[in-house]
Amino acid sequence: MDLHNLNPSSLKSRFTTRFLRALTEINARKPIASSSSPREIFQRYRRIKDAADTSMAYSVRSRRTWSKATLWRLRTPSHRRRLASFGRRSSLNKTRTTTTASHRGAVVVQITSRGGGLGVQLEELRELVPGGEAMDLCNLLDETAHYIKCLTTQVQVMRTIANLYSLE
């Protein structure tokens, strides 16, 4: 790895700046007491995780389905989310299964009939990648690739920060 400064407009630097800002804000709100209950630590953990996911989704300059889905998941409260996702999922299932005459439906049927285990894995992948329920296979693979890239960046930066600040 080269020792020059990071490219200021790279994904990594954007994420780092945003995440550090969010961390300082969280720390300012509730400074850690030396004896904090596990529940408080759990709350902090949730907030930090959400901050990390949000800052990652924001740093994605190009519009991506998974980033939109992440932000939406973190923004809307859960009861409204359940209603919306119910409507969304039912309409999706309708388009996917019933329309066999359509081109896309025929191809989807082909792919699932080709390998029995393939359908299960596709469903799993859809669950893992945020916003993956509403995409066809081609776009899903695209999104997965971008998502993996961003996750590795996130893990790298967070690990560096954790190492840096856990020993000082």
Next chain:
Amino acid sequence: MELNAGAAGTGPHKTASERDEVAALESLQFTDEIRRLMSAPATDNASSFTALLELPAPQAVQLIHSPDSAKLTAAPAPAPNVDDFKGSFHYPFNSGLIERAARFSVFTGDGNINEDNKSNSPEPTSYNSSASLQKPVKSEPAETESSQPLVSDPTVENRRNKRKDREKVKGSTKKSKTAAKESSDDAEKLPYVHVRARRGQATDSHSLAERARREKINARMKLLQELVPGCGKISGMALVLDEIINHVQSLQRQVEFLSMRLAAVNPGIDFNLDSVFTAENGSLMDSNFPGMVMPMMWPEVQLNGNRQQYPPQLHFNALQQSVWGKEEVCNNYITPENSLLSYDSSGNSAPLHSNRLKMEL
């Protein structure tokens, strides 16, 4: 699709509306192709390949590859100069477009010809000669194949397919298969996709589009295989997908554990950007660290090991103890994650710690 609409005409004489439809759509493609020729720079293989993927399938199906370009790429100038590139392609497209335009002249008269040939240097002599050849084209496909080698158009073939026997078409595809190899090399340099019907494969637009889709999907799977470590050797979509799913799950879990670690950290100083960046550059751990793959380590062993390693640094020790103490408190409640965390940190902290020791001293 208009190919089927055109082919659905029962006899060689189509209805005026169908002809107009086909002609109109084809003329749109002509202008598209011409514009693309003008504006497309010479791209290297990788970017043009991804550019290939962006095209929607039906459009890919419609684009006709002029086989004269195959001859051109065989002969001269492997150096991809932009102007040469553009110039060389003007030539084949003149004849290709003129032939298509000439074909339409048989059916529609003169409607589209002016539009199509406006940017090409029209060669009326060849235009007329090819127009005269069009009628024999319909009746004696073999002869025209020999007289105008590799002139086969997928659209013409499609129309012939629907009407005539398959053997002649297969024969023509066999001849064109020799051009297919050269055309496949060509396709990587061009900014758009040439989909050619291979021997024995159905040539209707649906299967062509499906084949383009499948190739897109396979290409993206290859990209994913490169991204996910250890996936290059695996063959078979199911196993590769398994690996991808495992990788994504492990990354998400790592994010959770790291955020839990950050939650337990007591930030003595404000979060400083510069120190993060320098630490980033000096960090020796890469993302392939199999934090989740390691079996559970006893946290106490790890902590003791850490403390013994750096006895002289007393103030560090005090902080360490406070940090580890907190993690030990958490241990009672969240044992497995913290064990992994401590393993993770002890693995990571050694190189960083040594760096900072050097800085301090």
